[in-house]
Amino acid sequence: MSEIPNMISALVDDNKIDAESHFKNSMAQKIGSALDLKRVEVSNSLIKGQPNTSVEDSADEEI
Numbered sequence: 001m002s003e004i005p006n007m008i009s010a011l012v013d014d015n016k017i018d019a020e021s022h023f024k025n026s027m028a029q030k031i032g033s034a035l036d037l038k039r040v041e042v043s044n045s046l047i048k049g050q051p052n053t054s055v056e057d058s059a060d061e062e063i
Helices: 003-012 016-049 055-060
Strands: none
Touching: 003 016
16 A cells, blocks of 8 residues: 555656556556455355256256
8 A cells, every 4th residue: 555655755756657657556456456356246146146956956847
């Protein structure tokens, strides 16, 4: 999380390229964390949302 203080320091020093780099790194970390959380939520909802069907039930159906 040291990217934000580094970005501010770069802006104070009028170093826009370093500030942009620190901003991009900070955003990449936050977006990556948010995506990881969403992946877990989606995978949990897929697992919980599946009905319990066994092989025996599907084999007993008439075609």
